[in-house]
Amino acid sequence: MDKxxxxxxxxxxxxxxxxxxxxxxxxxIKVNSNNPNCIDNLDIYLLIExxxxxxxxxxxEACAISTASTSIMIKNLIGKSIKEAKDYxxxxxxxxxxxxxxxxxxxxxxxxxxxYKQSNRKNCALLPYKGILKxxxxxxxx
Amino acid sequence: xxxxxxxxxxxxxxxxxxxxxxxxxxxxxDKTIDYYENYxxxxxxxxxxISYKVDLEYENTRDLVKEFINARRKEEIxxxxxxxxxxxxxxxxxxxxxLEKGDEIIxxxxxxxxxxxxxxxxxxxxxxVIKYIPLDDNNFVTLDNLKKVVTPNTKVIxxxxxxxxxxxxxxxxxxxxxxxxxxxxxxxxxxxxxPHTKIDVIDTDIDFLAFSSHxxxxxxxxxxxxxxxxxxxxxEPVNLGGGMNExxxxxxxxxxxxxxxxxEAGTPNIAGVIAFGESIKYLNKIxxxxxxxxxxxxxxxxxxxxxNIPHIDILNLEADSGIVAFNVEGIFSEDVAYYLNKYGICxxxxxxxxxxxxxxxxxxxxxxxxxxxxxxxSEIDSLVELLKDKDKILKEML
Numbered sequence: 001m002d003k004x005x006x007x008x009x010x011x012x013x014x015x016x017x018x019x020x021x022x023x024x025x026x027x028x029i030k031v032n033s034n035n036p037n038c039i040d041n042l043d044i045y046l047l048i049e050x051x052x053x054x055x056x057x058x059x060x061e062a063c064a065i066s067t068a069s070t071s072i073m074i075k076n077l078i079g080k081s082i083k084e085a086k087d088y089x090x091x092x093x094x095x096x097x098x099x100x101x102x103x104x105x106x107x108x109x110x111x112x113x114x115x116y117k118q119s120n121r122k123n124c125a126l127l128p129y130k131g132i133l134k135x136x137x138x139x140x141x142x
Numbered sequence: 143x144x145x146x147x148x149x150x151x152x153x154x155x156x157x158x159x160x161x162x163x164x165x166x167x168x169x170x171x172d173k174t175i176d177y178y179e180n181y182x183x184x185x186x187x188x189x190x191x192i193s194y195k196v197d198l199e200y201e202n203t204r205d206l207v208k209e210f211i212n213a214r215r216k217e218e219i220x221x222x223x224x225x226x227x228x229x230x231x232x233x234x235x236x237x238x239x240x241l242e243k244g245d246e247i248i249x250x251x252x253x254x255x256x257x258x259x260x261x262x263x264x265x266x267x268x269x270x271v272i273k274y275i276p277l278d279d280n281n282f283v284t285l286d287n288l289k290k291v292v293t294p295n296t297k298v299i300x301x302x303x304x305x306x307x308x309x310x311x312x313x314x315x316x317x318x319x320x321x322x323x324x325x326x327x328x329x330x331x332x333x334x335x336x337p338h339t340k341i342d343v344i345d346t347d348i349d350f351l352a353f354s355s356h357x358x359x360x361x362x363x364x365x366x367x368x369x370x371x372x373x374x375x376x377x378e379p380v381n382l383g384g385g386m387n388e389x390x391x392x393x394x395x396x397x398x399x400x401x402x403x404x405x406e407a408g409t410p411n412i413a414g415v416i417a418f419g420e421s422i423k424y425l426n427k428i429x430x431x432x433x434x435x436x437x438x439x440x441x442x443x444x445x446x447x448x449x450n451i452p453h454i455d456i457l458n459l460e461a462d463s464g465i466v467a468f469n470v471e472g473i474f475s476e477d478v479a480y481y482l483n484k485y486g487i488c489x490x491x492x493x494x495x496x497x498x499x500x501x502x503x504x505x506x507x508x509x510x511x512x513x514x515x516x517x518x519x520s521e522i523d524s525l526v527e528l529l530k531d532k533d534k535i536l537k538e539m540l
């Protein structure tokens with residue numbers, strides 16, 4: 001992805017994030033995700049019905065990278081089966097860790113393709129993914 | 143302003159995070175090296191020449207601290223590892239035994255974590271109750287508001303002389319006078335004030351004071367606990383061990399050394415304490431009144447420029463210190479700090495360890511600029527120039 005386009009996508013998702021709202025519905029699984037070395041702090045709400053992610057929302061205070069990454073993650077995971085979602089998440093992790101990954105499926109997630117070059121910001125991009133993995137684990141352990 | 147004395151300033155940076163820690167002058171660094179190269183022995187073991195020199199230098203710093211805060215006796219000065227350690231010693235060593243169920247501890251919501259969390263725990267252990275002084279429109283403490291929360295059960299008021307986010311200077315002398323008329327102890331967190339203003343523990347009649355060396359040009363890992371001499375006998379040492387005992391035979395037969403030695407168990411941060419003395423000499427040379435005035439003027443200069451930038455929201459317009467907290471509208475504070483870092487400007491973003499402050503400010507996070515006497519108007523100009531253009535921040539913060 002072109003650098004300038006990536007920057008625009010991140011800014012757009014930071015300023016107008018998808019599904020940034022609080023949830024008061026016990027059908028949602030709620031997890032908190034924060035980074036010990038910075039002040040990002042997000043609550044993520046996950047709704048799974050019939051083995052499919054039907055909704056994700058989030059709330060909290062976080063930097064542009066974290067907020068944009070959460071927004072993009074939400075756009076990409078809603079509608080996916082748990083297996084498909086994990087595939088997306090794994091690919092995103094691989095990209096951030098400078099490992100082999102499937103470019104085809106990441107869509108706007110590719111805006112973070114160079115994030116591995118800034119080790120301190122990598123954790124910002126991964127913050128929502130840490131949270132959603134925890135939520136999926138909670139779901140599977142239920 | 144004395145910038146040539148600070149090796150860190152040879153780098154191409156603008157250091158505006160003095161509330162977190164200060165830079166060190168060459169004389170302090172040299173003093174540390176001198177100890178390690180020329181008389182690196184332990185303290186309190188004056189059996190040979192270089193060890194005796196350690197004792198002299200170490201105790202010389204105690205004298206310097208005593209003079210610096212105008213304590214009555216040098217025994218009132220205890221070396222700790224920093225403000226946090228000092229406050230924990232005051233709370234756990236003195237108030238843990240003193241407080242009883244139903245007693246009241248008075249704090250403010252703009253205190254640093256280290257002046258809140260030890261009290262929270264002691265409240266849990268003793269059954270004492272925490273109360274907060276309501277703050278005025280500027281988030282300042284007033285004597286009238288303090289009077290509103292004090293009751294016959296109030297036993298201690300613990301507050302920063304200058305807070306680390308709002309940067310307000312509290313009327314300590316008035317507070318202490320009122321407190322003592324009501325048999326209430328006053329604990330002062332001096333981390334942000336001792337490095338920047340003249341402190342006089344006799345004039346203000348403070349009972350306990352805590353501060354750190356590293357925020358006042360000295361080494362990290364050294365702090366001071368001051369307590370009035372008559373209170374020191376009632377402080378129970380938190381650490382027991384070498385250097386602080388006369389003798390020990392059984393659990394019921396332990397004889398401790400006199401104050402302040404009994405509070406300094408184990409080998410202290412000798413190099414740090416000795417070099418801390420050098421930082422006090424340096425501050426004395428410049429003059430605390432000068433430093434306070436210089437920082438206030440520089441803050442005024444910064445505020446006058448920031449206030450004209452429409453997308454900047456200043457959280458502490460009025461404050462008697464070198465601390466300015468603000469946010470850039472619509473941009474997360476940490477992103478602004480990242481952006482400024484690209485231009486070598488060091489500022490702090492976040493809650494600044496004062497997590498209850500969000501209750502009074504309405505925002506959890508902010509950017510904090512904290513000044514010292516070596517900062518300049520031209521550094522402020524560079525900062526302001528970078529903050530003027532919001533599109534530039536949005537473009538370059540990623």
